[in-house]
Amino acid sequence: MAFYSTNEFKGGLKIMLDGEPCNILENEYVKPGKGQAFNRVKIRKLISGKVLEKTFRSGETVEGADVMDTELAYLYTDGEFYHFMNNDTFEQIAADEKAVGENVKWLKENDVCTITLWNGAPITVSPPNFVELEITETDPGLKGDTAGTGGKPATLSTGAVVRVPLFVQTGEVIRVDTRSGEYVSRAQK
Amino acid sequence: MQTPSDAWQPTAAFDNLRQRAALLRTIREFFYQRDVLEVDTPLLSHGTVTDVHLAAFSSAFSHSETGKPETLYLQTSPEYAMKRLLCAGSDSIYQICKAFRHEGAGRFHNPEFTMLEWYRTGFDHHALMAEMDELLQATLNSAPAEKVSYQDVFIRQLSVDPLTAPVEVLQQKAVECGLDMNAGLPDDADTLLQLLFSLYIEPLIGADSPCFVYGFPASQAALAKVNADDPRTADRFEVYFKGVELANGFYELANASEQRQRFLADNAKREEIGLPPLPVDEHFLSALASGLPDCAGVALGIDRLLMLKLGASHIQDVITFPVSRA
Numbered sequence: 001m002a003f004y005s006t007n008e009f010k011g012g013l014k015i016m017l018d019g020e021p022c023n024i025l026e027n028e029y030v031k032p033g034k035g036q037a038f039n040r041v042k043i044r045k046l047i048s049g050k051v052l053e054k055t056f057r058s059g060e061t062v063e064g065a066d067v068m069d070t071e072l073a074y075l076y077t078d079g080e081f082y083h084f085m086n087n088d089t090f091e092q093i094a095a096d097e098k099a100v101g102e103n104v105k106w107l108k109e110n111d112v113c114t115i116t117l118w119n120g121a122p123i124t125v126s127p128p129n130f131v132e133l134e135i136t137e138t139d140p141g142l143k144g145d146t147a148g149t150g151g152k153p154a155t156l157s158t159g160a161v162v163r164v165p166l167f168v169q170t171g172e173v174i175r176v177d178t179r180s181g182e183y184v185s186r187a188q189k
Numbered sequence: 190m191q192t193p194s195d196a197w198q199p200t201a202a203f204d205n206l207r208q209r210a211a212l213l214r215t216i217r218e219f220f221y222q223r224d225v226l227e228v229d230t231p232l233l234s235h236g237t238v239t240d241v242h243l244a245a246f247s248s249a250f251s252h253s254e255t256g257k258p259e260t261l262y263l264q265t266s267p268e269y270a271m272k273r274l275l276c277a278g279s280d281s282i283y284q285i286c287k288a289f290r291h292e293g294a295g296r297f298h299n300p301e302f303t304m305l306e307w308y309r310t311g312f313d314h315h316a317l318m319a320e321m322d323e324l325l326q327a328t329l330n331s332a333p334a335e336k337v338s339y340q341d342v343f344i345r346q347l348s349v350d351p352l353t354a355p356v357e358v359l360q361q362k363a364v365e366c367g368l369d370m371n372a373g374l375p376d377d378a379d380t381l382l383q384l385l386f387s388l389y390i391e392p393l394i395g396a397d398s399p400c401f402v403y404g405f406p407a408s409q410a411a412l413a414k415v416n417a418d419d420p421r422t423a424d425r426f427e428v429y430f431k432g433v434e435l436a437n438g439f440y441e442l443a444n445a446s447e448q449r450q451r452f453l454a455d456n457a458k459r460e461e462i463g464l465p466p467l468p469v470d471e472h473f474l475s476a477l478a479s480g481l482p483d484c485a486g487v488a489l490g491i492d493r494l495l496m497l498k499l500g501a502s503h504i505q506d507v508i509t510f511p512v513s514r515a
Contacts, residue, residue, distance in 0.1 A: 007293050017371075029295030033427070033437045034411050035383035036242050037292060055384070056371045058293065 002064040006039040006056050014046075014067040017054070021046045021065035021118045029058070046116060047123050065118065072115050074107050082107065082125070084115060095122035105160035106131050106178045127178045132187040133157050134173045138164065151183075196514055200505040209495050209507060213285065215328050216305060216491075223320075225281045225307060230270035232287060236470025237262035239455035240411070241462070244291035246300075263289035266488050267306055268412065269473035272441070275308055275484060276476035283307035285491065296503050297433060297493060300512050305494075308486035314413075314424045314440040317485035318401045321428065321436065325399050329498055331430065332398035339404045339422070343382075346390045351382050351406060352421045359385065379408050395429040402427050412448070413439035428489075430497055438487030445477035 004015060009027040016022070022043045031037040037058035044051050046067060056062075072084035072093060081094035082104070095115065099122045100107070106127035107113070114126040138154035151163040154174075162176055164183045173187040201209075220227065237245045246263040253259045264270070266288050274282055288304040309317055322334040343351040349362050359381040360374045366389045368374070375381055394400040403426035407415050410423030424440035442448055449469070456466035495507040505511040 029293050029298060030387050031292060031295070031298060032242075032383050032387050033434060034240070034242065034409060035387070036380055038384065038387070040388070052369065053367070054369050054371050055388075060371060062371070 003061045004064050005061045006058050009039055009041060009056075014065040015043075016063040016065045017043065017045070020048065021067045021123065023067070025051070031058070046118065049124075066120075067116060067118050067123075070115050070117060071112050073110055073112050076109065077107075084113065084122075084125075087112070093117075093122060095125050099123055100125045103127050103178070105156075105158050106133075106176075107158060108133060129177065129179060130175055130184065131178055132173050132175050133160065135164070135168065135170050138168065138170050140169065154183075199509045200511055200514065201507055201509055205495070205499060205501070205507055206509065208499060212328060212491070212495055212498060216285065216324070219324055219327055220283045220307070223281075225283050225309070226279065228271065228274060228279065228282045228284050229286070230267045230274070230284060232264050232289075233261040234264055234270070234470070235259065235261060235468070236269065236473065237467050238265050239452045239459065239467050239469060240265075241455060241458050241464065245467075246289050246291050265290050266304060268486070268488070269470045271306060271308055271486070272481060273472060273476040275310065276479055276481050280482075281307070281309045281484075288488075294504075294512050297496075299492070299504050299508060301515070302504075302508075303491040304488055305491050306486065306488040308441070308484050310482045310484045312485040313483075314403060314426055314438060314485045317438055317440075317487055318403065318426055321438070321487060321489070322399065322401070325428075325430070328494060329399075329430075334399040334401055334428075335395070336401045336403065337394075339402055339406070342390060342394060342402055343385075346393055347385060349385075354378075356381065379406070382406065382409075391429055391434065392432050395431060399428055399430040399435070402429065410442075410451075411437075411439065412442050412451075414442050426487075433493050433497060435493055435497070436487050436489035438485060440485045441481060443477060443481040443483070445474055448477055449474055 004013060009024055011024055011026060013024045014021055015024065022045050024041055025044055026042040028040045030040055039056040039058055041054050041056060042051065043054055073087050075083040075085050081096055082100050083092055083094050085092045093115065103125055108131055111128055111131060115122050116124040133156040135154045136157050139152050151165050153161050154164040154168065155161050162181060162183050164174060168174060168186065175184040175187050177184055243265050245265050247260050250259045250261045267284050267286055271282060271284060285305050287301055289301050292300060294300060318336065325331045325334065340350060340352055343349055347362055349358060356376060356378050359378060363374055363381060363385060368384065404416065404422040405425045407421055407423045410425060413423040413425035416422045416424055426438045427434060428436040452469040459466050492504050492507050496504060499507065501507050
């Protein structure tokens with residue numbers, strides 16, 4: 001595996017830290033006129049998702065992490081693994097529950113997700129920013145109440161629960177922002 | 190980032206380059222009014238700095254008078270040559286020149302940068318700080334500067350006395366501040382003090398007006414006199430404004446044998462950490478031995494001064510071609 005010196009640090013570089021692959025978010029070179037040089041580095045740990053700030057002595061080297069993102073379509077789950085396919089090569093990859101994590105509630109068949117691979121194995125699964133899902137259950141809204149003050153909870157086909165306006169009904173398909181978990185609109189027919 | 194196809198283009202806007210020219214003119218006028226002589230000293234030198242944390246570029250000279258190949262160093266500041274002029278009787282002088290440091294580029298760093306350095310005979314560091322404050326007001330339109338001792342600013346910001354605190358206390362303070370070092374905390378007081386200062390004090394001082402910090406620990410004296418009243422401190426100051434380290438100044442050490450001791454101590458430390466020892470500048474030491482007039486001097490980064498003037502966030506906005514495009 002390649003080693004990187006702090007001179008090569010920049011946003012997007014993947015390195016190993018405490019045995020975990022990490023993505024460098026920001027790198028600032030700090031050099032007092034009289035004194036040792038440092039790099040202040042903001043890092044996201046790719047498995048735990050934790051963001052932390054580390055200080056390196058300039059010139060230190062760290063091991064690179066073999067990490068890449070790939071776009072794959074979600075196929076199905078067998079209860080233990082989640083199966084994805086590359087739409088160009090038809091190659092399939094299975095991600096475990098840990099890699100999918102909370103995002104399981106946004107996985108819809110055929111949606112193209114971003115899978116992060118470390119040494120060829122999936123470590124995270126990111127759904128598209130927007131998904132369209134059917135409401136399987138929500139209280140009937142009161143007729144004429146369109147003010148939509150607080151909205152109401154609605155359960156979606158994947159099990160996700162989001163707040164929707166009162167006029168939206170069971171059986172309708174809605175568009176949700178997966179980053180915030182918020183209702184955006186009714187889906188375009 | 191621009192695509193490689195326009196990498197031939199300057200990174201600074203022409204309006205910024207016009208402002209740069211205007212700033213240089215203001216500085217020259219400032220010194221002209223005060224009867225300080227502009228000088229020009231070599232960028233290439235046989236001697237270089239021994240400072241453990243300064244790295245010089247070196248070049249091969251194959252046309253020396255002796256016929257033997259020589260190493261010439263690009264200067265990291267014009268300090269030694271300017272002090273030789275002072276020893277030779279120049280009286281107060283200033284210089285605007287390029288300085289070179291073999292280190293990484295960053296928001297506030299380019300390996301080749303423009304420096305203003307000036308020396309005032311008959312001034313101590315307090316008198317020089319007052320003059321520098323005037324220069325900052327003239328160039329940046331800044332409010333009158335604040336002045337605080339290194340000891341006081343540590344006590345004020347971090348509740349720790351930098352002159353007496355043992356290493357363990359400084360380490361504990363670093364942990365409290367949230368410092369997470371990749372290879373563990375340093376175990377020497379100076380490195381810890383520098384880290385605490387750079388990361389947890391510098392960003393908080395000089396927000397509204399420039400802040401002069403003076404009385405650095407004697408262990409970080411560089412080329413400053415040790416303070417006559419408190420030998421734990423040196424007559425060295427730095428200037429901070431809006432998160433930028435702008436200048437470093439000294440009430441200049443005039444004692445040649447003490448200066449030689451400091452160079453030798455630097456070289457000993459270099460060997461200790463696996464760096465090659467460097468040739469000390471014998472011309473400079475001979476000049477000091479002949480007598481340096483009582484004086485104070487300061488070096489200021491012109492690129493950073495312009496960044497402050499323009500509110501630029503990256504040094505490449507104020508220089509034509511940063512090292513990656515040079």
